[in-house]
Amino acid sequence: MDRCPVCEGLTQLSEDCPSCGAPMEDCGNIENYWDAYGPCEEKTEDIISDSADSDRHPCMHFLQCPNCDVSVTRTVGRDTI
Numbered sequence: 587m588d589r590c591p592v593c594e595g596l597t598q599l600s601e602d603c604p605s606c607g608a609p610m611e612d613c614g615n616i617e618n619y620w621d622a623y624g625p626c627e628e629k630t631e632d633i634i635s636d637s638a639d640s641d642r643h644p645c646m647h648f649l650q651c652p653n654c655d656v657s658v659t660r661t662v663g664r665d666t667i
């Protein structure tokens with residue numbers, strides 16, 4: 587099983603809010619939020635384009651801006667860090 591370095595606490599995601607430029611907060615693995623909804627097709631396309639190697643299982647993180655509630659998702663694979 588792949589380990590996500592961000593979930594492991596080895597590193598942190600750093601992303602600036604596309605709206606206000608503030609550092610966004612990593613809210614953790616998005617599966618924690620989407621359990622009730624299942625995978626989203628649009629997001630899945632992003633993952634595939636980000637990581638062509640389907641043998642890897644990138645961890646999807648949900649980041650939210652504390653100022654304006656803009657949210658983005660980032661996939662974290664072993665090659666990302």
Ligand SMILES: [Zn+2]
Nearest residue numbers: 590592593645
């Ligand atoms: Zn993770």
Ligand SMILES: [Zn+2]
Nearest residue numbers: 603606651654
């Ligand atoms: Zn913002």
